[in-house]
Amino acid sequence: MSEVEGRVAQPSPTARREARLEVTGLEVRVGRSGPDVVRDVSFAVQAGQVLGLVGESGSGKTTVALALLGHTRRGLSITAGQVLLDGTDLLALNPRDLRAARGARVSYVPQDPSSALNPTLRVGTQVREALQVHADVVGNAGDAGDAGDRVAEVMREVYLDPTPELLHRYPHQLSGGQQQRIALAMAFACRPSLIVLDEPTTGLDVSTQRHVLETVRGLCRSYGVAAVYVSHDLAVVSGLVSDVAVMYAGRVVEIGSTARLFGEPVHPYTRGLLGAVPSPERAERLTGIDGQQPRPGRRGDGCSFAARCEYAIDACHTEAPELLTVASRSVRCLRARDIPATRPERLPVTGLFVPAETSVLSVRGVAARYGSTPVLSGIDLEVPPHTCVAVVGESGSGKTTLARCVAGLHSNWTGEITFQGTSLTHGARQRDKSVLRRVQYIFQNPYTSLNPRKTVSQIIDQQLQQLTGLSRRERPVRTADVLQDVSLAPDVLSCYPDQLSGGERQRVAIARALAVEPELLICDEVTSSLDVSVQAVIVELLRRIQSERHLALVFITHNLALVRSIAQSAVVLREGVVAESGPVEQILEHPADPYTRRLVEDVPRLTVIGGLR
Amino acid sequence: MLTLFLVSVVVFVATEVLPGNAAFAILGRNASPVRVRALENQLHLNRGLFDQYWTWISGLFEGRLGNSLVNSQSVWSLVEPRLVNSAILVLVTGVIGSFLGVALGAFAALRKDGWFDRISSVVLLAATSLPEFVVAIGLIILLATVVFHVLPGVSLLAPGTYAWSEPQLLILPVATLVIVIVPYTMRMMRAAMIEALESDYVEMAQLKGVPEWRIVLVHALPNAIAPTIQVIGLGFLYLAGGIVIVENVFNFPGIGQGLVEAVNGRDIPTIQFIVVVLAAFYVVMNILTDVIALLATPRRRIAR
Numbered sequence: 001m002s003e004v005e006g007r008v009a010q011p012s013p014t015a016r017r018e019a020r021l022e023v024t025g026l027e028v029r030v031g032r033s034g035p036d037v038v039r040d041v042s043f044a045v046q047a048g049q050v051l052g053l054v055g056e057s058g059s060g061k062t063t064v065a066l067a068l069l070g071h072t073r074r075g076l077s078i079t080a081g082q083v084l085l086d087g088t089d090l091l092a093l094n095p096r097d098l099r100a101a102r103g104a105r106v107s108y109v110p111q112d113p114s115s116a117l118n119p120t121l122r123v124g125t126q127v128r129e130a131l132q133v134h135a136d137v138v139g140n141a142g143d144a145g146d147a148g149d150r151v152a153e154v155m156r157e158v159y160l161d162p163t164p165e166l167l168h169r170y171p172h173q174l175s176g177g178q179q180q181r182i183a184l185a186m187a188f189a190c191r192p193s194l195i196v197l198d199e200p201t202t203g204l205d206v207s208t209q210r211h212v213l214e215t216v217r218g219l220c221r222s223y224g225v226a227a228v229y230v231s232h233d234l235a236v237v238s239g240l241v242s243d244v245a246v247m248y249a250g251r252v253v254e255i256g257s258t259a260r261l262f263g264e265p266v267h268p269y270t271r272g273l274l275g276a277v278p279s280p281e282r283a284e285r286l287t288g289i290d291g292q293q294p295r296p297g298r299r300g301d302g303c304s305f306a307a308r309c310e311y312a313i314d315a316c317h318t319e320a321p322e323l324l325t326v327a328s329r330s331v332r333c334l335r336a337r338d339i340p341a342t343r344p345e346r347l348p349v350t351g352l353f354v355p356a357e358t359s360v361l362s363v364r365g366v367a368a369r370y371g372s373t374p375v376l377s378g379i380d381l382e383v384p385p386h387t388c389v390a391v392v393g394e395s396g397s398g399k400t401t402l403a404r405c406v407a408g409l410h411s412n413w414t415g416e417i418t419f420q421g422t423s424l425t426h427g428a429r430q431r432d433k434s435v436l437r438r439v440q441y442i443f444q445n446p447y448t449s450l451n452p453r454k455t456v457s458q459i460i461d462q463q464l465q466q467l468t469g470l471s472r473r474e475r476p477v478r479t480a481d482v483l484q485d486v487s488l489a490p491d492v493l494s495c496y497p498d499q500l501s502g503g504e505r506q507r508v509a510i511a512r513a514l515a516v517e518p519e520l521l522i523c524d525e526v527t528s529s530l531d532v533s534v535q536a537v538i539v540e541l542l543r544r545i546q547s548e549r550h551l552a553l554v555f556i557t558h559n560l561a562l563v564r565s566i567a568q569s570a571v572v573l574r575e576g577v578v579a580e581s582g583p584v585e586q587i588l589e590h591p592a593d594p595y596t597r598r599l600v601e602d603v604p605r606l607t608v609i610g611g612l613r
Numbered sequence: 614m615l616t617l618f619l620v621s622v623v624v625f626v627a628t629e630v631l632p633g634n635a636a637f638a639i640l641g642r643n644a645s646p647v648r649v650r651a652l653e654n655q656l657h658l659n660r661g662l663f664d665q666y667w668t669w670i671s672g673l674f675e676g677r678l679g680n681s682l683v684n685s686q687s688v689w690s691l692v693e694p695r696l697v698n699s700a701i702l703v704l705v706t707g708v709i710g711s712f713l714g715v716a717l718g719a720f721a722a723l724r725k726d727g728w729f730d731r732i733s734s735v736v737l738l739a740a741t742s743l744p745e746f747v748v749a750i751g752l753i754i755l756l757a758t759v760v761f762h763v764l765p766g767v768s769l770l771a772p773g774t775y776a777w778s779e780p781q782l783l784i785l786p787v788a789t790l791v792i793v794i795v796p797y798t799m800r801m802m803r804a805a806m807i808e809a810l811e812s813d814y815v816e817m818a819q820l821k822g823v824p825e826w827r828i829v830l831v832h833a834l835p836n837a838i839a840p841t842i843q844v845i846g847l848g849f850l851y852l853a854g855g856i857v858i859v860e861n862v863f864n865f866p867g868i869g870q871g872l873v874e875a876v877n878g879r880d881i882p883t884i885q886f887i888v889v890v891l892a893a894f895y896v897v898m899n900i901l902t903d904v905i906a907l908l909a910t911p912r913r914r915i916a917r
Contacts, residue, residue: 103822115813120835133823170911
């Protein structure tokens with residue numbers, strides 16, 4: 001049953017190889033005639049295949065995804081193009097037919113199921129609704145009995161046990177993985193021809209993410225569904241999709257088979273993205289892409305990427321590139337034929353793990369609780385001088401709590417934490433200024449960790465005033481030095497945080513910590529709210545600063561692949577206990593603990609799968 | 614319960630410190646001190662404060678509310694018909710006001726920035742800035758006297774009859790109070806509904822192909838109602854105070870008018886009882902609002 005029954009546009013057996021979805025010249029503008037958000041987007045997907053739509057935030061990939069269902073966010077409108085699904089143009093349908101097609105012939109899996117599932121409706125009701133509103137398409141599934149059977153069937157297909165107890169739950173009573181499975185069940189309920197998945201695994205742990213991806217792949221193959229998978233994570237995409245379209249500033253800049261694109265990228269942007277993906281296999285210096293994507297209306301005449309491109313020539317700034325076919329893929333680059341199609345080379349990171357006699361930070365037998373709920377127990381951790389120790393774990397494993405205990409932000413803990421030979425008091429308020437100065441903390445979210453009412457220079461100056469004895473004349477000098485260290489131009493000094501991009505804000509946060517010359521830096525998921533290309537820049541920056549300044553670094557992350565590029569040793573936390581600790585090479589290559597082994601296996605890798613065609 | 618106890622104490626102390634006691638009020642300013650003293654004895658006004666409080670509060674629990682100081686009738690027989698009349702007024706106003714507020718708010722949200730939304734927001738802003746008695750007098754001028762003489766301008770009831778026997782008397786007081794409470798409910802509902810309509814789950818429902826009416830009724834409305842319930846509860850609480858003015862304007866024989874009369878007559882047992890009843894209404898309404906709001910929010914009702 002690889003074809004969906006009862007379709008008007010039933011493809012003939014010979015049409016099996018023809019595209020199920022064909023998008024041509026799609027254009028979305030602000031208002032009816034405002035600047036374009038997305039322009040000239042064309043691609044095709046065959047039955048059973050998955051197309052990856054990748055790019056950084058703001059590249060227009062979600063706008064394209066929604067346009068495939070004839071939908072736009074408030075203020076935008078689809079102004080040109082065709083979305084042909086099994087031969088019918090979805091964009092030409094009247095509102096009534098479009099509504100009938102949505103959910104039945106083309107369905108959508110949202111980025112964040114916790115907000116996309118209705119909090120006042122039981123999950124069973126929400127899955128059943130998808131069938132009931134399309135009772136004419138799914139036959140007599142509108143009947144309570146038949147719909148119930150189909151609900152149970154589709155729930156089993158996404159590996160959920162359709163017990164009445166589960167169906168009666170509200171979304172908030174399910175885990176993130178279960179919520180995403182419910183969203184998948186809704187999407188597959190009517191056996192659509194096309195499924196659009198918008199970063200469906202962003203908020204999930206690696207293991208859950210892997211299961212969800214396998215489910216998607218399996219369902220698409222067995223039911224001949226065409227899928228468009230939107231993601232910023234190239235490693236996730238590489239294992240799942242047969243073709244990739246890379247988007248930048250609202251245009252497809254490179255499109256072709258996954259093997260071609262990821263194996264021999266041509267467009268400088270694709271190369272940049274690939275260079276930024278951390279590898280769990282090799283300790284390499286990540287190369288990010290500096291700068292920012294231009295917003296709609298400020299994209300200029302030439303190539304939108306020219307400002308960030310190392311290959312850019314004068315013509316790039318004035319002449320808009322057309323799609324060229326080079327080395328069996330299409331590239332939107334004037335210099336496509338001049339640039340060799342190779343993956344960017346990355347330098348190896350040197351500096352192996354050397355067991356040291358002394359420790360800057362030593363955590364022994366620490367247990368912590370929130371109220372009466374235990375979060376950590378029996379934690380041991382040693383941070384030798386001039387090294388970076390990664391603390392890795394899934395969400396809820398207690399890694400942030402551990403960091404907060406060390407920094408004195410969480411005081412309900414027992415055990416011993418020694419810093420430079422002296423025992424640390426529980427709360428930061430009881431610590432003297434020299435300890436506060438020497439232990440610095442960088443928060444996960446640079447959008448909330450900087451005071452929005454202070455300029456960058458005030459933010460850094462306040463820190464200096466509080467923790468150092470520098471005079472009024474010395475402080476601006478130190479501020480300027482430290483900004484240079486984090487590669488920020490001096491003109492950001494007078495900016496407020498909301499005038500900066502996410503990457504720039506995180507640099508300001510790093511500068512604030514470095515300004516007081518700390519000896520221990522605690523980085524709590526500092527890159528998790530940033531794009532891959534920016535993440536690479538920040539990680540590389542931290543790695544450089546750590547080795548230049550001989551800092552001790554505690555690097556907290558859920559991303560095992562990232563650990564390889566920055567840390568010398570790692571501690572794996574699982575539900576508040578240390579599952580395994582040791583040098584990074586050992587943990588990533590020969591994990592002893594079964595939990596660590598599973599975690600390492602489930603890390604998405606940038607591998608190019610062949611033989612899909 | 615603690616709230617009620619504190620209210621009873623405050624009410625008691627407040628009425629005791631009012632200038633002039635009941636004996637003066639009954640006998641008039643020119644009464645001889647001897648007669649005042651004798652009446653004070655008769656009314657137990659000469660006993661200690663605590664003693665008086667105890668007699669009153671224990672009586673309240675046993676249903677002995679005492680007699681009015683003004684005409685010696687039992688307080689209950691004086692207050693009971695007024696209580697029923699006011700309850701009818703509050704209930705009818707509350708139900709009509711809430712439904713109207715929710716419906717208009719939802720409609721304004723669905724046609725956000727449309728002509729209805731624009732006009733209603735201007736009109737409502739004007740309505741909220743008018744005090745009750747202005748609204749009441751405006752309605753009287755419009756519907757009961759100068760312009761159209763279709764409704765009675767005063768809501769006098771024959772003693773011993775209740776408001777439901779002459780529903781036309783209710784129309785103007787109810788209309789006044791509805792005009793006063795609807796804007797709040799409507800503004801809240803409009804805001805909550807707009808938030809719900811712009812939420813991810815409504816977008817998801819649209820992408821699932823759910824019909825428009827079902828999105829509004831099944832997906833958006835239940836989520837928008839939950840925060841609005843709190844405002845509806847506040848509206849009911851406001852009514853408990855709002856009736857005092859409106860009943861006086863229309864001469865409607867309710868508890869609010871009764872309270873004003875009792876204060877004028879220094880009728881302490883009646884004042885005390887009415888205030889305790891109003892306080893009890895506040896407490897019960899608050900609890901009820903919280904319970905209903907909780908029932909409407911599964912996320913808060915059921916822990917993970």
